[in-house]
Amino acid sequence: MSTIVHADAAPKAVGSYPHARRVGNLLFxxxxxPRKRDDDSVPGNVLDANGNLLSYDIEAQCRQVFANVRAVLEACGARWEDLVDVTVYLTNMEDDFAAYNRIYAEHFVEAQPCRTTLGITALxxxxxxxxxxxxxxxQTA
Known part of the structure; x- marks a missing residue:
């Protein structure tokens, strides 16, 4: 049996899927x-008049995505320390990895989940x- 979770404190999903699904003691x-819940904006994005992306701030997006993950975890009754595996998708590995890696380390001081970081062409x-x-x-430590 599984339970679907929709987190009110997180941005709405951009498709037909839940924020999370609990199966036993596993939470997926x-x-x-990094969208903001209140207005669906992406921190640090600069768009032209037609809505095309001109530039972005990876640090602002990293901080917001971690806040959004925390909001989903809390809606599920989970804690940051309960994370055991994190897969990260970056659209610009070459330019953004160093900043993302530094901010990741700020957020995962004691909690040390497994991590995979992938460079992809688009989201x-x-x-x-x-x-x-x-x-x-x-789980217990």
């Missing part, structure tokens, strides 16, 4: 991006980073 988060919306996470609920 759908891809989480469904004009974002530069997305996280896919797995947590284990009720």
């Amino acid at each position: 988060l759908s891809g989480v991006g 469904p919306t004009p974002i530069a980073i997305e996280l896919k996470c797995v947590a284990v609920l009720g």
Whole structure:
């Protein structure tokens, strides 16, 4: 049996999927991006009059995506420390990895989930980073 979770404190999904799904004591988060919940904007994005992306701020997006992951975890009754696996998608590995890696290290001081970082060509919306996470609920250190 599994439970679908929609997190009110996180941005709405951009498709037909839940924020997370709990199966036993495992929690699987759908891809989480850096959009803001209140207005669906992406921190640091600069768009032209037609809505085309001109530039972005990877640091602002990293901080927001971590806040969004935390919001989904909390809606599920989970903690940051419950994360056991994080897959990170970057649209510009060459330019963004160093800043992302530094901010990641700020957020994962004691919690040390496994991590995979992939460089990809695009994401469904004009974002530069997305996280896919797995947590284990009720675990002890």
